[in-house]
Amino acid sequence: MSEKIADWLIRQKAIAADERELYAYAVHCLFSLLYPLVFALVIGAFFGMPIEAVAMIMPFIAVRKFSGGYHADSFGKCLCISSIVIVAALQISKYVDNNITFNLIYIVSSILLMIFSPIDSANKRLDNEDRKFCKKVTILIVLVLFIIVELLWIAGYRHYTKYIEVGVILAELLQIVAIFKVKYSRK
Numbered sequence: 001m002s003e004k005i006a007d008w009l010i011r012q013k014a015i016a017a018d019e020r021e022l023y024a025y026a027v028h029c030l031f032s033l034l035y036p037l038v039f040a041l042v043i044g045a046f047f048g049m050p051i052e053a054v055a056m057i058m059p060f061i062a063v064r065k066f067s068g069g070y071h072a073d074s075f076g077k078c079l080c081i082s083s084i085v086i087v088a089a090l091q092i093s094k095y096v097d098n099n100i101t102f103n104l105i106y107i108v109s110s111i112l113l114m115i116f117s118p119i120d121s122a123n124k125r126l127d128n129e130d131r132k133f134c135k136k137v138t139i140l141i142v143l144v145l146f147i148i149v150e151l152l153w154i155a156g157y158r159h160y161t162k163y164i165e166v167g168v169i170l171a172e173l174l175q176i177v178a179i180f181k182v183k184y185s186r187k
Contacts, residue, residue, distance in 0.1 A: 001027075001031065002024045002025070002027035002028040002031060003024050005023075005024070005027045006020045006021075006023045006024035006027060007020070009023055033061070036057055036060070036061055036082070037054065037057055037058070037061065039082065039083075039086070040053040040054065040056065040057035040086050041053055041054055041057075043083065043086050043087060043090070044086075044090060047087070047090055047091070049090050049094075051160070052090060052093070052159075052160070052163045053086065053090060053163075055160045055163035055164050055167070056086075056089060056090065056093070056163040056164070056166050056167040056170075057086070057167060058164075058167065059141075059145050059164050059167035059168055059171075060167035060168070060170050060171050062141050062145070063113060063138060063141050063142065063145070063167070063168060063171040064171045064174065066117065066118060066134040066135075066137040066138045066141065067113050067116075067117040067118055067119065067134070067138045067171055067172075067175060068117065068118040068119030068120060068126075068134070068175065068178065069119050069171065069174030069175040069176075069177065069178045070174045070175075070177040070178040070181060071178075085170065089166050089170060093162055093163060093166050096162065098158055098161060098162045098165075102162070102165070103165070105169060106149075106165040106168060106169060109168055109169045109171075109172035109173075110142045110145075110146060110168055110172075112172050112175070112176075113138060113142050113168070113171060113172050113175065114135075114138065114139045114142055116175050116179070117134060117135050117138035117139070117175070118130075118131055118134035118135060118138065119175050119178045119179065142168065145164060145168060148164065149161045149164050149165060152164070
């Protein structure tokens with residue numbers, strides 16, 4: 001789709017033909033940023049939880065961009081797994097109390113994200129400079145999210161803090177899956 005949009009921009013004389021690859025890549029990046037948000041919003045709306053879905057997916061997107069973790073090997077598999085994970089996370093979260101145990105899982109997930117990030121993937125190899133940058137950004141995002149959760153908790157928006165925490169926990173779970181996948185593929 002990004003290639004078709006770039007071609008359309010060329011036909012409209014909005015960009016030069018030699019800029020096609022750059023704009024196709026930019027559109028691809030925009031779609032990969034918006035896709036999970038729109039997808040979660042649609043699923044959330046279907047279950048009557050659009051705000052909760054956005055509260056969950058936004059921190060997930062922010063952390064995941066720099067922390068790395070498991071990536072499906074095809075778009076179809078990604079779509080299927082993402083659908084199941086979003087639905088399951090929203091449905092399970094409805095019945096989970098925002099208690100000490102849940103908050104402990106969130107804190108441990110945050111710490112693990114700061115320790116293990118970034119996780120290299122076959123799709124995105126990182127050199128030392130990229131690795132240092134992604135680690136710093138992941139730590140910053142996790143700390144900012146922690147502050148946001150605490151401020152929302154104090155302000156009385158406790159219902160939504162749970163979904164932010166779930167987004168962070170999901171990002172860590174994908175790291176754990178990637179770590180185990182690498183470990184067991186070597187055996």
